[in-house]
Amino acid sequence: MTTPVSTAHLIENMQDARNRTLELVGDLDDEQLMGPKLPVVNPLRWEIGHVAYFYEYFILRQCYGQESVLGETADQLYDSIAIDHEVRWDLPLLSRAETLSYMQEVFDRLAERLGSGMATEQDSFNYQFGIFHEDMHTEAFLWARQALAYPTPSLAIAADVLPAPAVGPHGGWAEVPGGTFLLGAAEDAPFLFDNEKWAHPVTIAPFEIAKAPVTNKEFQAFVEDGGYGREANWDANGWKWRHGAGAEHPVYWQSDGSGHWVQRRFDQTVSLLPDEPVIHVNWFEADAYCRWAGLRLPTEAEWEAAALGTVAADGTLAAAKRRYPWGDGPPEPARCNLDGRALGPVDVAALAEGDSAFGCRQMLGNVWEWTADTFDAFPGFSVDAYKEYSTMLFGETKVLRGGAWMTRGRMMHGTYRNYFESHRRDVFSGFRTCRVQGSP
Numbered sequence: 001m002t003t004p005v006s007t008a009h010l011i012e013n014m015q016d017a018r019n020r021t022l023e024l025v026g027d028l029d030d031e032q033l034m035g036p037k038l039p040v041v042n043p044l045r046w047e048i049g050h051v052a053y054f055y056e057y058f059i060l061r062q063c064y065g066q067e068s069v070l071g072e073t074a075d076q077l078y079d080s081i082a083i084d085h086e087v088r089w090d091l092p093l094l095s096r097a098e099t100l101s102y103m104q105e106v107f108d109r110l111a112e113r114l115g116s117g118m119a120t121e122q123d124s125f126n127y128q129f130g131i132f133h134e135d136m137h138t139e140a141f142l143w144a145r146q147a148l149a150y151p152t153p154s155l156a157i158a159a160d161v162l163p164a165p166a167v168g169p170h171g172g173w174a175e176v177p178g179g180t181f182l183l184g185a186a187e188d189a190p191f192l193f194d195n196e197k198w199a200h201p202v203t204i205a206p207f208e209i210a211k212a213p214v215t216n217k218e219f220q221a222f223v224e225d226g227g228y229g230r231e232a233n234w235d236a237n238g239w240k241w242r243h244g245a246g247a248e249h250p251v252y253w254q255s256d257g258s259g260h261w262v263q264r265r266f267d268q269t270v271s272l273l274p275d276e277p278v279i280h281v282n283w284f285e286a287d288a289y290c291r292w293a294g295l296r297l298p299t300e301a302e303w304e305a306a307a308l309g310t311v312a313a314d315g316t317l318a319a320a321k322r323r324y325p326w327g328d329g330p331p332e333p334a335r336c337n338l339d340g341r342a343l344g345p346v347d348v349a350a351l352a353e354g355d356s357a358f359g360c361r362q363m364l365g366n367v368w369e370w371t372a373d374t375f376d377a378f379p380g381f382s383v384d385a386y387k388e389y390s391t392m393l394f395g396e397t398k399v400l401r402g403g404a405w406m407t408r409g410r411m412m413h414g415t416y417r418n419y420f421e422s423h424r425r426d427v428f429s430g431f432r433t434c435r436v437q438g439s440p
Contacts, residue, residue, distance in 0.1 A: 002125040003190040007114040010127040013410060017134040018107060020340075020408075021048055024141040024153055030096060032150060037089050040426040041144040045099060046078070046088045051137050052103040053078035055110055055130045058386055063126055064113065069105045081388055128191055129386065135408040139428075142340075142406050145266055146252070146280075147426045152266040155340045169275045170212040170349035174306060174358040175437060178206040179316030181305045184378045185415040189323075195390040196415045198380040202301045204317060206437040209298055209306045212348035212361050213369060213432045214289065217274035219281070220261060222289045223249045233292045238284030241423050250281050251425050265344060275347040277367040282425035283398045286370045290433055297372040298434035300399050300417075307356050307363040307402070308414040324414050325356035325363045331409035336365035338409040345405050360432075364412055367430035368400040375399045375419035390419075397421050404428035 025033060025044055033045045042050075053074055060066040068074040075082070077091055094102060110130075114123065145153060181204050185196035228248050231239050241247075249255070252264045253272065261272040281289075290296050298306065305317055307325045312318040322328060326335050335354035337346050345366050355361050363369075375390075375397045383391060397419040403412040406428065420427055 001187060002121055002128070004118050004121050004124045005128070007116055007119045007123075010114060010119055010123070010131070011111050013131050014107065014110065014127070014134075017131050017138065017408075018103070019156070020138045021051060021103075021134060021141070023155055024138055024145070027154065028150065032148075033096060034089065035144070035148055037086065038147065039085070040424065041147055042085070042140070043089050043093075044141060044144060045093055045096060046091065047137060047140070047144075049094060049099045049102060050078045050080055051134050052099075052106045054080075054133050056106045058133075059126050059130055060106070060109055060113075063122070063385070066109070069102055069109075125191070126385065129384075132408075132411040135411050138408070139404075139406050143426050143428060149264065149267050152268060152343065155343065157339055158341050158343045161341050161343075165347075165350075166273070166275065167347045167349040169215060169217070169347075170361055172211045173208040173435070174211050174356075174360050175208055176204075176206065176302070176306050176309065176358050177311060177316050178204050179312070180204075180319070181301060181309060181317045182319060182321065183301045183304055189413075189415070192413075192415065193389065193417070194381065194384040195375075195377065195417050195419075197378060197382065200379045204301055204305055207298075207302055207434055208437050208439065209302065209358075209360060209434045210432040211359055213277035213367055213430045214286075215275050215348055216261075216272050216278050219250070219278040219289060220272070220274075222292050223253075224259070225292070227288060227292045230292075233288040234284065235287060237422065238288055241282075241284050242288075245423075247285070250278060250285070252280055273347070275349065276345045277348055277362075277430045279345055279367050279404075279428055279430050280425050281430060283370050283420075283422040285425065286429075286431040287372075289431075293433065295433040295435050297370060297431060300371045300373040300401065302434060303363075303369065303371050303401050304415065306358055306360050310357045322357070322414065325360065326354050331364065331412060336362065336403075336409070337405045338365040338403060338407055338412060340406045342405055363402050364414070365403050365407065365409075366405055367402075368404045368407075368418060368428055369402045370429060370431040371399045371401060373399045375417070393419055400427075400429055 034043045180201050182199040183202045184199040185192040186199045227233050254262050262269050263272050308321040310318045331338055356363055376394050400418040
């Protein structure tokens with residue numbers, strides 16, 4: 001069940017998502033809009049057309065029987081399931097002007113059929129799913145701009161935001177009691193994705209989890225201790241990846257050879273700030289750091305318990321949990337670094353108002369956090385209207401939680417599950433560590 005929302009709310013959020021898309025491609029020239037053929041990004045001219053196609057196919061065509069604005073051409077150009085990634089540069093794509101016109105025509109049709117007043121439950125789900133799909137792609141546009149060293153984007157939401165103060169590290173461990181915890185989303189959640197279905201009991205032993213994500217300074221110690229070069233720090237697949245990639249440090253780090261590190265952020269080289277979370281590391285790198293440090297990644301259940309759980313009267317994990325780490329109120333700038341306001345991560349000690357019940361900071365926003373678990377279905381899983389959303393990647397990817405600095409707050413909640421292949425380090429991913437309670 002999805003909580004019905006007003007049609008005005010849907011149109012406003014559709015427009016906001018579209019504005020973000022246009023901000024992220026409007027300053028790029030035609031060559032940049034296509035870009036080189038790389039395995040981790042799409043040609044942006046194809047991808048923005050795909051965003052419009054998804055709305056059209058998923059809502060206007062599949063649910064309401066309308067014809068495509070482009071006729072049969074739409075499926076031949078923009079169906080991401082049928083069209084292999086590597087051929088997307090070679091398609092007879094619409095021009096920039098034609099693509100923007102297609103996007104606007106689909107938008108206008110979507111808005112026109114909604115009308116006014118309260119949307120139906122079906123429209124509330126379908127339109128929000130479409131909006132969140134565009135939000136996911138605007139995040140992908142940002143990692144593409146990062147991977148391709150395109151200019152730092154100019155986002156209206158960040159225009160009046162002062163640089164975040166350097167507030168420092170946030171060390172220490174949060175103690176989480178054991179007990180039975182309901183992992184996943186409840187049936188009365190205002191909105192959820194199919195892979196969150198349904199909340200189900202899991203038994204969790206007492207554990208300790210870091211109050212903050214691993215920082216650049218902490219990860220630098222691993223790098224400078226030769227952590228990338230020791231096979232004992234890696235699982236077999238990770239060691240194979242490390243050799244194939246020739247990795248010696250996080251992908252966007254650079255060293256001058258004298259112990260001073262910098263990082264590339266979009267087209268700028270900036271100092272490696274010690275107390276920001278390490279970002280753009282893959283699951284293999286996160287796991288290797290944990291092995292080196294004598295720690296481990298949290299399981300998905302442990303992560304969610306630390307983020308959303310509370311303590312029952314008997315001192316164990318309570319059955320009830322929060323929607324967000326801080327409670328049930330929606331994301332706000334004082335609680336979490338989301339929506340691109342800061343144009344990058346902030347120090348791990350920032351945003352104390354967003355702490356969980358156990359004192360864990362930034363469990364929503366700033367940096368996606370890898371967990372130990374492989375992405376798979378929960379008991380009671382069933383597909384929603386977009387059947388391919390989760391099923392194609394069950395068993396093939398690792399779970400990340402919590403969102404990052406550019407993730408849109410409207411789609412982010414505590415039970416949201418993200419998933420990527422273990423080798424992906426172009427995404428805005430970091431991690432926090434975990435240990436058995438009482439470890440030294």
